[in-house]
Amino acid sequence: MQEEITEICLATRTSQLLSARRLIVKIGSAVVADIETGEVRGPWLETLIEDVVRFFARGQQVIIVTSGAVAVGSRHFKQLGRSLRIEEKQAAAAIGQIRLMLANEQSLKRHGFGLGQVLLARANVDDQRCRRNARSAFQQLLKVGAVPVINENDATATPETCLGDNDRLAARVAQIAEADVLILLSDVDGLFTEDPHDNPMARMIPQVSRITPEMETMASLSPARHGSGGMITKLMAARIAMEAGCNVVIAKGNKSYPLAALENGAPSKWFIPAAKETATWGVV
Numbered sequence: 001m002q003e004e005i006t007e008i009c010l011a012t013r014t015s016q017l018l019s020a021r022r023l024i025v026k027i028g029s030a031v032v033a034d035i036e037t038g039e040v041r042g043p044w045l046e047t048l049i050e051d052v053v054r055f056f057a058r059g060q061q062v063i064i065v066t067s068g069a070v071a072v073g074s075r076h077f078k079q080l081g082r083s084l085r086i087e088e089k090q091a092a093a094a095i096g097q098i099r100l101m102l103a104n105e106q107s108l109k110r111h112g113f114g115l116g117q118v119l120l121a122r123a124n125v126d127d128q129r130c131r132r133n134a135r136s137a138f139q140q141l142l143k144v145g146a147v148p149v150i151n152e153n154d155a156t157a158t159p160e161t162c163l164g165d166n167d168r169l170a171a172r173v174a175q176i177a178e179a180d181v182l183i184l185l186s187d188v189d190g191l192f193t194e195d196p197h198d199n200p201m202a203r204m205i206p207q208v209s210r211i212t213p214e215m216e217t218m219a220s221l222s223p224a225r226h227g228s229g230g231m232i233t234k235l236m237a238a239r240i241a242m243e244a245g246c247n248v249v250i251a252k253g254n255k256s257y258p259l260a261a262l263e264n265g266a267p268s269k270w271f272i273p274a275a276k277e278t279a280t281w282g283v284v
């Protein structure tokens with residue numbers, strides 16, 4: 001695995017972020033929601049939206065993929081004192097989703113932006129006509145200054161029919177939108193030799209240009225603490241996005257202004273595909 005890994009300098013990272021025409025920012029449940037209280041982390045979200053607005057001000061486009069619907073809605077089922085059944089999770093998602101969107105909308109509105117909610121199911125992203133429709137919706141939303149904010153349609157999803165994690169959903173969105181950069185904001189800032197929550201001596205691996213079986217094994221040993229993702233879904237997402245020529249970044253998102261931090265060199269893991277064409281809204 002050693003020969004796959006090379007350092008990527010801060011200047012390169014910054015230039016990748018600055019030169020991207022279209023970016024997908026995926027927000028994990030543990031980042032956007034206070035897992036204890038089930039509240040949306042409003043003050044943090046304000047700072048993320050400020051970051052996003054800065055990208056738009058530079059002429060870049062941003063599409064947000066947000067998790068957190070189940071995390072935010074679950075508190076209504078707290079009294080059950082057990083993990084939620086499928087139908088309870090679906091209802092929790094329906095309650096949490098609207099709260100997430102309201103919080104995003106309020107923050108965007110302060111900066112003169114609108115919001116367009118797009119809920120996708122696995123069947124949608126697997127279907128070419130639906131992908132085209134989704135892409136047209138993204139284009140039209142961006143044209144009128146409404147930021148597309150996407151989640152899986154969890155209220156009707158079942159384990160057999162869902163994508164299940166927003167890492168892969170975000171990668172599919174990156175494909176559909178022909179994004180140049182996919183940023184996965186979670187509670188870890190990269191790929192580690194061991195789970196950093198268990199072993200503080202765990203070493204982070206910097207840039208990757210090819211995902212190896214060793215990395216997949218390592219990742220599968222680090223499941224998500226909150227939400228449905230984890231290192232393995234991030235690697236799978238990286239594979240999907242890289243195949244579409246999109247750079248992928250895994251970064252810690254829970255501090256204020258996470259995108260500004262990334263530009264200023266906060267620790268992150270970069271997956272850089274071999275070749276990349278400019279984002280053009282071509283055939284999907």
Ligand code: GLU
Binds near residue numbers: 066
């Ligand atoms: N779509 C789920 C939600 O909004 C999150 C899936 C994930 O954790 O990746 O709660």
